[in-house]
Amino acid sequence: MSKQDGRGRQVTDADSGDLTATVLHVDMDAFYASVELLRRPELRGKPVIVGHDSARSVVTAATYEARRYGVNSAMPMSLALQRCPNAIVLEPHFELYAAASKQVMGILDDVTPLVERLSIDEAFLDVTGALRLMGSPWQIGAAIRERVLRETQLVCSVGAGATKFVAKLASSRSKPDGLLVVPRGETIDFLHPQPVSALWGVGATTEEKITRLGIRTVGDLATTPVDTLRRAIGDAGAERLHELAWGRDPRPVSTEREEKSIGHETTFEHNVSDRAELHRELLRLADGVGSRLRTAGVTARTVVLKLRFGDFSTITRSRTLAEPTDVSRRIYEAARELYDQASQNGRPVRLIGVRAEQLGGGAAGLGLWDDDEQWRDAERTVDGITERFGSAALRPATLLGKQTRRRMRIE
Numbered sequence: 570m571s572k573q574d575g576r577g578r579q580v581t582d583a584d585s586g587d588l589t590a591t592v593l594h595v596d597m598d599a600f601y602a603s604v605e606l607l608r609r610p611e612l613r614g615k616p617v618i619v620g621h622d623s624a625r626s627v628v629t630a631a632t633y634e635a636r637r638y639g640v641n642s643a644m645p646m647s648l649a650l651q652r653c654p655n656a657i658v659l660e661p662h663f664e665l666y667a668a669a670s671k672q673v674m675g676i677l678d679d680v681t682p683l684v685e686r687l688s689i690d691e692a693f694l695d696v697t698g699a700l701r702l703m704g705s706p707w708q709i710g711a712a713i714r715e716r717v718l719r720e721t722q723l724v725c726s727v728g729a730g731a732t733k734f735v736a737k738l739a740s741s742r743s744k745p746d747g748l749l750v751v752p753r754g755e756t757i758d759f760l761h762p763q764p765v766s767a768l769w770g771v772g773a774t775t776e777e778k779i780t781r782l783g784i785r786t787v788g789d790l791a792t793t794p795v796d797t798l799r800r801a802i803g804d805a806g807a808e809r810l811h812e813l814a815w816g817r818d819p820r821p822v823s824t825e826r827e828e829k830s831i832g833h834e835t836t837f838e839h840n841v842s843d844r845a846e847l848h849r850e851l852l853r854l855a856d857g858v859g860s861r862l863r864t865a866g867v868t869a870r871t872v873v874l875k876l877r878f879g880d881f882s883t884i885t886r887s888r889t890l891a892e893p894t895d896v897s898r899r900i901y902e903a904a905r906e907l908y909d910q911a912s913q914n915g916r917p918v919r920l921i922g923v924r925a926e927q928l929g930g931g932a933a934g935l936g937l938w939d940d941d942e943q944w945r946d947a948e949r950t951v952d953g954i955t956e957r958f959g960s961a962a963l964r965p966a967t968l969l970g971k972q973t974r975r976r977m978r979i980e
Contacts, residue, residue: 579739580747584707589753590729592822593694593710594736595677598724598745600690601630604669605659607722612657620646622658623838629661633745666690669721676716680709685822691740693733695822710748731756732818734769756816761788768813770806778802790814831865832873833857834922840879842917844909851904854923859897862925868893869925872900874907877920886911893929900925 597603601619606612616635620628626646638653650656670689677684680703683695696709703709710727717725724746728739731753739759743749751759760767765784766776778801784790790798791814798807812818833854841847851874862869870893877883886907894900904923 577742578744578747579742579749581707581750584705584711585750585752586705587707587750587752588700588705589731590706590736590750591695591697591700592730592733592736593696593706593713594728594730594733594740595673595692595694595713596726596728596737596740596744597673597690598726599630599632599636600669600723601661601666602632602659603723604665605662606632608665609659612659616640616653616656618646618649618653618656618658619661620649620658621660622646626836631656669723672721673717673723673725676713676720680713683822683824685824693736693822707748707750710750714746714748732816733820733822734813734818735759735816737769738763738767760814760816761786761791763787765790768810770809775802775806787814830873830924830926830928831858831861831867831869832875832922832924834875834920834924836877836920837918840917840919842915844912844915847908847912847918847921848905850921851908851923852901854921855901855904856897858923858925859895859900862895862928865928867928868895869900870927870929871925872903872907873922873924873926874904874911875920875922875924876908876911876918879917879919881919883920884911887926889927893927 602617605619606617609617614634615632616638617632618628618635618640619630620626623646628640628642628644628646628649630642631640631649635649635653635656638656640649640653640656646658650658666689673690674684674686674692677692677694681694681696681699683698685693687693696703696706699709700706703712706729710729714725714727717723726740726744726746727748728736728741728743729748729750730736730739731751735751735756739749739751763786765771765779765787768787768790771779779790779798782793782797782801784793790810793811795807795811798811801807802810835850835854841850858869869890871887871889873885873887875883875885888903888907890899890903900923908921
């Protein structure tokens, strides 16, 4: 069974007037799949998987109908189709998801300036300053859900709590299409019956370690001596989980989001050893990385190449540039040189990736002479055309030839 298949859902049906749950977590429901269904409304109510229909692909997203068969995102497509043989597989369209996300985030920005974007489909809001104008957290959450549905035809779930952790947990418990408010005074009653895996930072390894102590619920962990937890999972993890188990989470909603890196990678349908084809793929990946740098208004000083060979061995190589850049061509040239140096006699490549690191302010090309000026101007022109007409409207000529089936992951 999927971890988020909609069963065990909790919602707050009516406004209690509580004003203490001022942190909201808004999370779009099955976002990528829901956007695809806007184009294919006849598939509503059916198990739909978003991803490339190939043996090496993974699930990008799945509708709740597919999740009830045990299908999860990041699952190998082959396993997903074993669990749900009648699923309908749709190719992803990332430019559509980006456009929908921009529309949703604009709605959230209208509620409060304190919006912390976590990803393309979720965000925290601090609505303390909006209470006088918009009402209680329940009323604000209901208004957000109604406006998102009306303006985008997409559904979101909203959790409200006194802390970020509680708000996020509440939104997950209200899925799909729900609103759950946890007043400050009810935080412990809400948290302690939850499974210990609900705590932020409890993955499979940590869960295994603490369940050996007989800890099954958040309440069990809350009443376990911290020294006992330290011996099992270390000092930092023990302190953090103990605080969360008692509803203590001092992190504020932050409007500043610092990306540590921007990268794209591709897994090929069949291993590729042709150098020219791999150069073309590097150009495509570098083009995407540069575009995202320019959109974010940042530059990168380091370019990283990732190669996974047919035997699954993986290497990374990096190069620090003389000057930070947001120019795709410069990123491509660095990545190509790294590949040529690391290609190891043409060994077949299963996965190839390009990543930009050491991100900083977007003051690229401000020196007395800017060798990349023409490339930068041309690429920004392409950015404008792409934003208006889509990613397929204009592409480097090198990429117009034969296409190799692949799946792509965006970091």
